[in-house]
Amino acid sequence: MPAAPRIDILMYHSISDAGGPTSIAPETFAAQMQALAASGLPVVSLDALADPGGLAARSVVITFDDGFTDFDQVAWPILRDYDFRPIVYLPSGCIGGAENWVGCNTPARPLMGWNRVETLAAEGVEFGAHSITHPDLAALDHDSLEHEVARSGHDISARLGQPIRHFAPPYGSSSDAVRQCTARHYATSVGTRLGVANPSSDIHDLPRLEMFYYTEITRWQAHLAGRGAAYLTTRQTLRSIRQAARFIRP
Template structure:
């Protein structure tokens, strides 16, 4: 029997802003509709972790939906589409920016607002999961010692305190996490997702999980073919193009 394949979808902002971290609301709605029509199960990262000791058996092809940064447009434009379809995502929060706006390199102008804790708590009650995206949206490879530990632990603890539930999942800003950082992340979190383009499987490193950047699937034909198992050639081409681009761009420019 083939190993299960897991598509971990990566979103940031659902808005009409320009750039690869923004998906127009009508395109996002189409992507979610195609996903629902595919019949593929949408699972959680907890399910993926549980599958490692056979507590949960994964379908041959499953999907996990993730959002980085906690932008207000998640509540305004994304969740109202997903909730009626029964799609439950995870949102990674940079806790130092909650209730404010993006203020990190690679952001847009004017800065996009982030959800406040009241909105986040309400979404958690409705079935949205939340993970950590550090405190300040820092490049973790540039930090060591107490500064790195603070970014990992303070964000985890604040989310846990605000939502009254443990926080097991992490996403490093910009997808940057070398081996030393991943070892520290693994000390606190059960999973960590990056920005490396690809599909996960039953043997993937839980602290270096690849994702599908959904900016590459704004053409719903490509998206439908991928979910039908007919998108290998397109995905391989995108990987090759991204590798070339990554050789000449800063890491945060390719997110």
């Protein structure tokens, strides 16, 4: 019996020389995409998860959170050259401004304006919703949660003239209420849980690969070649330990 398809959902934020784990240097990103192209693995849309029977044994989805201007200026030209079609999750109320949420960089990184979003959509970039104001959705009351989740997609759809089918909660913060809310409005939702997706994954809490962990290109090449399981398990274990430590009180 053949193994279930595996889907690597890559998570990016900023492609720049800014500090912090949500920024990846342009030359590193270019090398990651070159390695992906050389691997021959198909790059697909999240819509492919709706028909897992049509998936290859392994495939890749490329995602970006927040919609920084460097996606347009740096990432997209590289992706376009390889004919890779990514999805970018937008905080709809922040378009054209700069990151201003908890945990953002200093200095703040600028976000794309609507004109560029519309142009990129026409060129083949897919867009998803990422709330309106980038809050911790799990901390919101019912009405605020519904507003942030539903209105974000409505606003983007109105500007682009196409349905918005996919969502990413800011910070990957989720709960039963958040998952139920996103399920009412979107076909899929991706989080920040580290892992590889498959057809049995919760389609409203899909794991992703944080690409900051794969800035060493030989490690990324090993993962693409199917030799990265031990490293991924180690990263998952270390992350679990860090998360558990947050709940320990001295």
